[in-house]
Amino acid sequence: MGIIEARDLWYLYPNAGEPSLKGLNMDIGRGEFVLLTGPSGCGKTTFCRCLNGLIPHFYDGELRGELRVSGLNTREHPIAELARHVGLVFQNPDNQIFALTVEKEVAFGPENLGLDRREILEAVEWALRAAGIAELRHRGTNELSGGQKQRLAIASVLAMRPEIIVLDEPTSFLDPMGAERIFEVLERLRREFQITVILIEHRVDLAVRYADRVVVFNDGRIIANGSPEEVFGAEESRLAGVGTPKIIELGKRLARRGVSLGGLPITVEDFVSRMRKALPAHGGPPPAWRMRRREPEFPGGSPIIEVEGISYTYPNGVRAIDGVSLTINRGEFIAIMGENGAGKTTLVKHFNGLLKPQTGRVIVDGVDTSKASVAALARKVGLVFQNPDDQLFAESVEEEIRFGLRNFGFEGDVIEKRVEWALNLLDIERYRRSSPFTLSGGERKRVALASVLAWDPEVVVLDEPTIGQDYAQKERLRHFLMQLRTRGKTVIMVTHDVEFVAENRPRVILMAGGRIIADGPMERIMGDAESLKAASITPPEIAKAFRGLSGYGLPADVYDVEEAAEIIVRLLRGDGD
Amino acid sequence: MVMALFAASIIFYELPPLMAILLLQVPLLLMGGVAREWARTLRGGAMLAAIIFASNLISFYFFQGYTLTTEMVELSLSLSIRFISLMTSFSIFFLTTSPDELSLALEKARVPYEFNFAFITAIRFVPVLAEEAQSIMDAQRARGLEMERGGLLARLRNYIPVLLPLIVNSIRRSLELAEAMESRGFGASRRRTNLYELRMRGGDYLVVVSSMALLGASIYLRLSGIPMGPIIPPRRIL
Numbered sequence: 001m002g003i004i005e006a007r008d009l010w011y012l013y014p015n016a017g018e019p020s021l022k023g024l025n026m027d028i029g030r031g032e033f034v035l036l037t038g039p040s041g042c043g044k045t046t047f048c049r050c051l052n053g054l055i056p057h058f059y060d061g062e063l064r065g066e067l068r069v070s071g072l073n074t075r076e077h078p079i080a081e082l083a084r085h086v087g088l089v090f091q092n093p094d095n096q097i098f099a100l101t102v103e104k105e106v107a108f109g110p111e112n113l114g115l116d117r118r119e120i121l122e123a124v125e126w127a128l129r130a131a132g133i134a135e136l137r138h139r140g141t142n143e144l145s146g147g148q149k150q151r152l153a154i155a156s157v158l159a160m161r162p163e164i165i166v167l168d169e170p171t172s173f174l175d176p177m178g179a180e181r182i183f184e185v186l187e188r189l190r191r192e193f194q195i196t197v198i199l200i201e202h203r204v205d206l207a208v209r210y211a212d213r214v215v216v217f218n219d220g221r222i223i224a225n226g227s228p229e230e231v232f233g234a235e236e237s238r239l240a241g242v243g244t245p246k247i248i249e250l251g252k253r254l255a256r257r258g259v260s261l262g263g264l265p266i267t268v269e270d271f272v273s274r275m276r277k278a279l280p281a282h283g284g285p286p287p288a289w290r291m292r293r294r295e296p297e298f299p300g301g302s303p304i305i306e307v308e309g310i311s312y313t314y315p316n317g318v319r320a321i322d323g324v325s326l327t328i329n330r331g332e333f334i335a336i337m338g339e340n341g342a343g344k345t346t347l348v349k350h351f352n353g354l355l356k357p358q359t360g361r362v363i364v365d366g367v368d369t370s371k372a373s374v375a376a377l378a379r380k381v382g383l384v385f386q387n388p389d390d391q392l393f394a395e396s397v398e399e400e401i402r403f404g405l406r407n408f409g410f411e412g413d414v415i416e417k418r419v420e421w422a423l424n425l426l427d428i429e430r431y432r433r434s435s436p437f438t439l440s441g442g443e444r445k446r447v448a449l450a451s452v453l454a455w456d457p458e459v460v461v462l463d464e465p466t467i468g469q470d471y472a473q474k475e476r477l478r479h480f481l482m483q484l485r486t487r488g489k490t491v492i493m494v495t496h497d498v499e500f501v502a503e504n505r506p507r508v509i510l511m512a513g514g515r516i517i518a519d520g521p522m523e524r525i526m527g528d529a530e531s532l533k534a535a536s537i538t539p540p541e542i543a544k545a546f547r548g549l550s551g552y553g554l555p556a557d558v559y560d561v562e563e564a565a566e567i568i569v570r571l572l573r574g575d576g577d
Numbered sequence: 578m579v580m581a582l583f584a585a586s587i588i589f590y591e592l593p594p595l596m597a598i599l600l601l602q603v604p605l606l607l608m609g610g611v612a613r614e615w616a617r618t619l620r621g622g623a624m625l626a627a628i629i630f631a632s633n634l635i636s637f638y639f640f641q642g643y644t645l646t647t648e649m650v651e652l653s654l655s656l657s658i659r660f661i662s663l664m665t666s667f668s669i670f671f672l673t674t675s676p677d678e679l680s681l682a683l684e685k686a687r688v689p690y691e692f693n694f695a696f697i698t699a700i701r702f703v704p705v706l707a708e709e710a711q712s713i714m715d716a717q718r719a720r721g722l723e724m725e726r727g728g729l730l731a732r733l734r735n736y737i738p739v740l741l742p743l744i745v746n747s748i749r750r751s752l753e754l755a756e757a758m759e760s761r762g763f764g765a766s767r768r769r770t771n772l773y774e775l776r777m778r779g780g781d782y783l784v785v786v787s788s789m790a791l792l793g794a795s796i797y798l799r800l801s802g803i804p805m806g807p808i809i810p811p812r813r814i815l
Contacts, residue, residue, distance in 0.1 A: 049756075058759050080765030088760040094705050095750050096757035098698050100677055107772040114766030121772065142704050160762065354715050375721045383719040389749070390709070391716035393741035403738065407721030437745060451720065 002027035003164060003196050004051065008065035011046060011055060020046040022220035023065070028213075030163070031194040033186070035207050035228075038217030039241040039470045040442055044200045047217070048168050051198070052086040053079040070163055083109070087157025089167040091468075093149035102128075102136045102144075102152055109160040123159045130193065131155035132185055146340060147178030154185060164196040165189065171203060172468040175339045175496045177536045179203060183210050202470050205245040205499060205541065208232075209267040216242055229264045243471035246499060246541040246561055247271050253565040259572060268541055272548035279552060279572065286553030287570035291563040301330030304459060304490055305351055305381075309360035311514075312346055320346035322514035325360075330458075333485055334492045335501045335522070338511035339536035344494045347511070348461050351492075353377040365458070379408055382457030386464040388448035392436040397428060400436050401451045408455055422454040426480070442473045459490040466497040474500060502526060502540040502559040510535040527557040593805050594798065595658045602665045611672040615665065622664045626657040633657075648811045676700045681775045690769055698754075706743070713742050 009024040020043045028034055036044055049055045053074045056063045067074045070085040090096050099105035106127050110120040128134045131154045136144065144152060150170050157165060167186070171179035187210050189195040201207045208214065214231040216224040218240040224231045232248045244252070251265045261278055265271035305328040312321040320343045328334060336344045349355040350362050353374045362369040365380055385391065394400040401422050405415045423429045426446045431439060436447050445465075453460065466474050481504065484491050495501060501508060501522060508525040510518040510532070518531035525531065529547075532539055539547070542564045546554045552571060558564050606612045633653035638645050680693045717738045718724070724735050798805070 052760055054756055054759060058756065078765075079759045080762040083760055083762045083765075088757075090753065090757060092753065095753040098694070098701060098754075098758070100675070100697060100701055104677060104772065109761040111770050111772060112762040112765050114768045114770050117770060117772065117774075120770060124772070141701065156761065349715065352719055354718060373723070374718045375723050378719050378721050385712065385716045385719070387712070389746055390712045390742055391720065391738075393738045393745075403722075404720040407723070455721075 003030045003070055004028040004198075005068045006047075006050075006065070007067070009047075009050065009067055010062075010064040011050065012062040013046075013059065014061045016061070018220075020220055021050070024220075024222060026215070026222065026225070028196060028198070030196055031190060033190050033197045033210055033212050034199065035204070035211035035214045036198060036200045036217065037202065037204055037214065037242050038223075039472055041440055042217040042240075043220040044217050045168055046220075048088060048166050048198075048200065050074060051164070051166050052088045053077065053082040054088075080112070083157075083162070084113070084160050085162050086164045086166060087154075087160060087162040089150070089153045089157055089165065089170050091169045091172050093146055093153055093173060096153050096156075097141050097149060100140055100142075102133065102139050102141060105141055105152060106155050106159045109156060113160070120159075123161065127155040127159040130158055130185075130189060132181075132188075145178070146173050147175075147181055150174065150178070150182055151185060154182070158189070162195070164198065166198045166200075168200045169202065169468065170199075171201065171206075175536070176206065176498065176538055177339060179206055183207055186210065202468070204243060205247075208245055208248075216240055228266050233264050241470060241472035243474075247545060249561050250542065250545070250564055253561060254568060257565065257569055259569060268544045268548060271545050275545075275549055275568070279549075286555075287567055289567060289570055290555070291560065291566065301332075303327050303363075304330045304365055306363040307347075307350065307360070308362070310350060310357035310362060311359045312343075312350070312355060312357065320514055321350075323360075324514070324516055326509070326516065326519070328459075328490060328492070330490055331485075331488050332490055333481070333504070333506040334490075334509060335504070335506045336492065336494045336509045336511060337496055337498075337501065337535060337537055339496065342511040342535065343514040344511055345463055346514075348383065348463065348492065348494055351377075351459065351461060352381040352383050354383070375407065378457070379455065380457055381459040381461060382452040382455070383461045384449050384452045384463065384465070386467060388436075388441075388444040391448055391451070392444060395435055396433050397423070397436055397439075397447050397450075398432045400447055401454045404451055404455050410455070418454045418456070422450040425453060425483075426450040442469065445469070445473075457489075459492065460484060462491070462493040464495055465493055466495060466500050478504060496537065498526075498537060498540050502542075510537070512536070523557045523559070526559060593808060594795075595655055595662060599658060599662045599665070602662060602669065605669055606665070609669055609673040611669065614672050615668045618664065618668050619661070622661060626660050629660050630654060630657040645814045646811050647809045647814060648807045650814070651807050651809060677773075678775075681771065681773060684771060685775050694763075706747075709746060710739070710743055713739050 004026065006024050006026040009021050010019055011021040012019040024047065036047070038044055046055065049059065050063070050067055051069055051074070055061070056075060057079050063075070069082060072082065072085065074082060097105055099108055103124060106124045107120050110123045115123070125134075128137055131151045133148065133151050133155055136148060136152070141149070141152065150173075153170075154165070154167075165186070171182055174182065183206065186197045186199060190197050199207060199211070208228050211228055213226065214224070214228050215222055216231060223240055224234060228248070232244050233252065247265055247268055251261060251271065254261065255264070259278065261271075261274040263274075265274050305326075307324055307326040309323055309325050310321060311319070311323055313319045322343075324343075324347060336347065338344050346355065350357060350369065351364065353369045353372060356370045364372075364377055367377070369377060392400060394403060398419055401419045402415055405418055410418065423432055426449055428443065428446055428450060431443065431447070436444060439447065465477055469477065478500070481491055481493075493506070505522045508518070508520065508522050509516055510525060512535045517534050518525050518528055526539055526543055529539070538544070540559050542559050542561060543556065546558050546564065547556055550556070554567065554571070558567065606615050630653045633656055634645070634649065637649040637653065641649070676697060680697050683693050683696070684690065714724075722735060722738055725732065726735065
């Protein structure tokens with residue numbers, strides 16, 4: 001008998017036109033690690049809410065079918081009772097922490113259950129250790145980093161001793177290192193305590209190695225359910241807008257070209273060990289062949305942003321930027337990378353004058369930012385922030401786009417033309433009269449983008465544009481960035497999405513501890529193991545795999561799946577070139 | 578104790594008892610180990626105390642028919658000292674009592690847990706909200722909003738693009754918080770346990786009793802009509 005059994009689960013939110021779950025059947029066994037994925041709005045979150053009884057006890061609406069969790073029918077048992085069997089961890093770490101200290105936060109659940117003090121203390125101690133945050137016990141919850149907060153959220157549900165833990169995109173706000181730490185904690189919970197883990201995640205590439213099973217949702221239904229090999233080996237998951245991890249994609253392409261690795265590789269290590277078996281001990285010379293592509297051009301255009309030895313310390317004493325110099329030319333495409341707190345966002349806030357340098361100076365298009373208003377600079381440098389909800393306020397999408405144009409004093413008929421243009425550019429005409437608040441997360445992000453691009457700034461800065469975005473949304477963003485570049489715009493993105501950067505081949509600036517530690521074309525920086533490590537960035541998967549096979553003389557700067565497949569095929573054929 | 582001193586500083590406006598109160602606060606500051614923090618607040622407070630002194634003196638001078646007596650100087654000085662002792666009471670209380678302890682004390686006083694929870698959560702979200710307000714302000718300024726532009730009405734209108742997202746986000750947050758609370762069994766048991774419990778020890782009783790005594794004595798002194806000032810015989814200066 002499974003620990004979770006769903007039979008024809010169907011659910012309609014109150015006032016919704018279409019059901020969010022359309023007949024779901026699923027069995028999950030005790031101690032399984034299930035990776036649940038699918039495009040935004042596919043019903044994953046709704047399913048989570050069913051698991052601990054938030055549906056139907058907290059949300060009204062119509063629920064059909066049956067769901068049993070640990071043998072309990074969720075319809076007949078209150079949330080508080082189900083909470084002792086299923087722990088739910090949400091996406092935003094801040095919106096699930098109530099207490100002022102770590103210890104009190106973890107105790108919150110058991111306190112609510114009215115356990116006695118000794119039991120609570122035991123539960124707290126165990127949960128803190130299991131989540132790997134025992135040393136944070138007496139810290140204030142406000143001083144924690146995003147990753148620590150999310151591990152605290154895990155500890156807090158663990159304290160109620162559930163058999164199942166469900167996490168709804170827990171790493172959306174974290175950098176790749178922070179995400180790995182979370183996944184490792186989950187791995188341990190499963191291994192040491194036989195806790196069933198259900199992980200909802202867009203970052204399939206990072207999470208897949210931990211999963212026994214992958215379930216793909218689309219439009220309220222399950223469209224794939226099986227081992228990672230089975231699911232990613234099939235074509236359907238790709239069609240549903242779930243990206244296949246690069247290493248699996250490479251395995252698939254090799255298989256198609258007749259290279260048998262004895263099954264689909266799921267992780268880099270897996271791929272490397274399978275390849276070692278397939279390759280002859282003393283192979284021929286390494287292939288010199290490389291995919292021919294245009295050299296990454298660094299437009300020799302005149303400088304548009306010049307940063308000269310700036311430093312910035314926040315009032316709380318944190319030195320976010322420590323002596324940074326940098327020149328950005330017109331028409332360049334740049335990715336600024338580094339872990340959370342490396343100073344990336346602080347740096348880009350200097351580009352439109354939101355922050356003025358405390359030492360050194362910043363020149364934007366010939367103007368010293370300390371002598372210009374934010375409004376004057378923002379006209380040239382459009383900065384789009386990570387969270388669209390921090391800027392949407394108007395009653396309609398059209399109004400939202402007009403806001404900036406009006407602030408910059410455009411004429412009435414020009415404003416209307418620009419609004420049309422921006423609506424078209426981001427493919428949101430059909431929402432023009434809708435309230436931005438009723439749109440989905442991805443759509444809100446596009447409205448925020450349109451509201452900045454409308455005044456056609458020469459430089460576009462995007463802060464974490466891929467965070468929380470599914471595969472299809474990232475693809476759309478990639479095309480959009482290309483479009484901006486062909487129109488001659490300078491595009492700067494702040495990101496820690498390594499694979500996205502590898503696909504887009506920008507100039508990469510690595511930051512750590514408020515300084516720039518490396519700066520150059522993507523191909524070179526992503527091959528610079530030392531600098532990547534200093535910036536807490538793991539190289540793209542393909543590069544990792546090739547480094548693992550370095551004994552065969554493979555180049556270290558290959559990032560493209562097709563190129564990698566071709567090189568391996570030639571290596572196996574023994575072609576010198 | 579602190580509360581009693583606080584109340585006493587409001588009761589008196591004469592110099593000698595106020596001086597006594599301030600002296601009583603010194604050992605409390607030392608016992609709490611917050612003398613240094615207190616000194617820092619005092620630096621800010623000294624300026625205000627000086628303003629209180631000067632403004633009182635000036636208004637006495639003008640409203641008492643352009644005369645200035647030693648009594649007026651003494652009274653102004655008392656009022657400044659009253660301000661400092663009030664400030665000290667506040668400092669001692671908030672520097673030595675964490676919100677968690679305060680909540681435990683409220684619980685001990687049988688305040689329903691829902692109020693306690695709301696109180697703690699409110700404190701917890703102050704920095705979160707402040708950070709969010711900053712992000713919103715940055716985002717809107719990046720879209721050309723100039724907060725300081727225009728007349729009074731226009732300036733008020735400039736706050737709409739900042740306040741609206743803040744409100745909408747807060748509503749969204751409260752829904753998420755409610756979900757998280759439910760998921761952690763909020764209100765599951767009518768007899769909720771708290772990880773910690775405040776217990777009254779001998780010393781605590783002593784503090785309660787002496788505070789009561791102090792308060793009682795102050796009220797008695799006030800009502801008895803025993804003269805406490807002025808200490809310098811009244812004499813005209815100006």
